Amino acid sequence: MNIAISDQSLLRQAAAAAAGGQQYPAGTLYLVATPIGNLADLSLRAIHALGLVDALACEDTRQGGALLRHLGLHKPLITLHQHNEREASAGVLARLAAGERVAYASDAGTPAISDPGAVLVQAAVAAGYRVLPLPGPSSAAAALSVAGDTVAQGFAFVGFLPTKAGERRSALQAVLAVPLQSQVVFEAPHRIADLMALLAELAPSRSVTVCRELTKQFETVHTAPAGSLPAWLAADAQRLKGEFVLVLHAAEPVAVAADGLPAEVMRVLAPLVAELPLKQAVALAVQITGEPRNRLYDAALALKNAAGDEA
Numbered sequence: 001m002n003i004a005i006s007d008q009s010l011l012r013q014a015a016a017a018a019a020g021g022q023q024y025p026a027g028t029l030y031l032v033a034t035p036i037g038n039l040a041d042l043s044l045r046a047i048h049a050l051g052l053v054d055a056l057a058c059e060d061t062r063q064g065g066a067l068l069r070h071l072g073l074h075k076p077l078i079t080l081h082q083h084n085e086r087e088a089s090a091g092v093l094a095r096l097a098a099g100e101r102v103a104y105a106s107d108a109g110t111p112a113i114s115d116p117g118a119v120l121v122q123a124a125v126a127a128g129y130r131v132l133p134l135p136g137p138s139s140a141a142a143a144l145s146v147a148g149d150t151v152a153q154g155f156a157f158v159g160f161l162p163t164k165a166g167e168r169r170s171a172l173q174a175v176l177a178v179p180l181q182s183q184v185v186f187e188a189p190h191r192i193a194d195l196m197a198l199l200a201e202l203a204p205s206r207s208v209t210v211c212r213e214l215t216k217q218f219e220t221v222h223t224a225p226a227g228s229l230p231a232w233l234a235a236d237a238q239r240l241k242g243e244f245v246l247v248l249h250a251a252e253p254v255a256v257a258a259d260g261l262p263a264e265v266m267r268v269l270a271p272l273v274a275e276l277p278l279k280q281a282v283a284l285a286v287q288i289t290g291e292p293r294n295r296l297y298d299a300a301l302a303l304k305n306a307a308g309d310e311a
Contacts, residue, residue: 015047019093024052027096029101029124031117033110033136034067034128037216043136047071049209054100057092059107059116080104085119089186092120101181103134114159114186140184140216143245144222147182152250155182161195169198175248176203183248189192192244196233199226213242261299265289269296273303275288 003011022045024030030049035041050056050073057078064077080088095102104111104120111117124131138159158175162168172195175183187195188289199208204227212220220239224232226248233239261269268288272281278300285296 003070003072005072012047012051012071015044015051019045019048022100024049024131026099026101028101028130028132029092029096029120030101030134031111032103032105032130032134033119033138034105034108036108036137036139036142039070041137041215042067043134045200046134046136049101049134050075050103052101053103055095055102057088057102057103057104057120059194063107064105078102080114080116080120082116084126084223086123087117088125089120093123093129096124096127108137108139108287110136113138113140113157121172127295137215139186139211139243139245142214143209143211143247144182144210147223147247148209149182149209149247149248149249151180151252152182153180154246155184158183158185159185160188163191168195168287171204172198173202176206176251180250182250185242185246186247189241189244192240193230193233195246195254196226196229200228203248203251204228206251208307209247209249210246212239214245218242261291261295265291265296266299269300280305 010153030053032046032049033043050068051069053075055076055078056064056068059081061077066079068075078088078091080092092102092104104117106112106115109115111201112121121131144155156175156178160173161171175185185195199206204225206226207223208229209221209223210229210232218238222227222232248257265285269281269285272284275281276284276287278297282293282297282300285291285300286293289296
C-alpha cells in the first residue's frame, strides 16, 4: 500500500502532534512494534520515533525499508537477525556510543517475542545504554484478547513447539499439564494439521482458540474443543494457509469433595460402596482410580455411615 507524499507528510504531522511531547533521549535503543498484517496498526508514536532515529536496525532490510518508504522516511538500515544478532549488535552499540538514536524492528510484531531482539537488548543494557519500548502489535496479545478464557489466572507464552515428533509430544504434554493458565502457541501452516491431531489425541475436551492470519483481510478466529479441530481444519482447504496462533485454554478446575478427593473419584466410589462390602468396594476403587487406600477407605466409611443415617 502506497501513500501519497502529501498524505505521508500529514501522517507524520499527526504523529508529531500526538507523540512529540514525550522525550526521546539520544544514545537510546528504541524497540518498535510493527504491524503483523495491517499497516494501519502502526502507532503514531512509532511513526514519530522512526522519524527521529538516526538508523533502523531490522530483521530484514527489505521489510524495514518498505516500512520507511511507506512513511516517506529514509534512514540507514542495519541487518540484525537471529543468525548475526551478536555481531550486528556491536555496530548498533557503536552508534549508541556516538549519541545516536537507533530503532530496532523485527519483521512483524513486537521484537524479542519469538523474534530477534533479546540479544541486542541484553548487550545494550550491559553496556549502560537505555532501551525504551514502543509497544504495539503482538499476535500473542491479540490472540489472548479474543480467546475469552474465563478460567485462566494468567498466561504463558510458549511460541513454537519442537519439530521432532517425540520432543513435540513431550513438550505439548508439559504445556497441557500446567494448571490455570492460557498457553500461547505459534505454528507454521505446514505443521498445523499435525499439531491439531496431537491436541485432539492428548486433550480432546480442552478448549482451543485458533487464530489464523490475524489482522489480515481473511483472518479467522475459531474456538472449539481440541477433539473437533482436525475435522474443522479439513473442512476448508483455505484454513491450512497462513500463520497460526493457538491459545490453549486453561483446564477447568477439578471439583474436590469435602474430604479432598476429586469429585470424579467419588462418583466411582459411591456406587461401589452402595453395592459391595466396604473392603471390597475400597479395593476396587483403588484399582480403578489409583488413589491411596487410606483416603478411599475414610471416604467410603463416611459414605456408608451417611447412608445408614438416612436409613
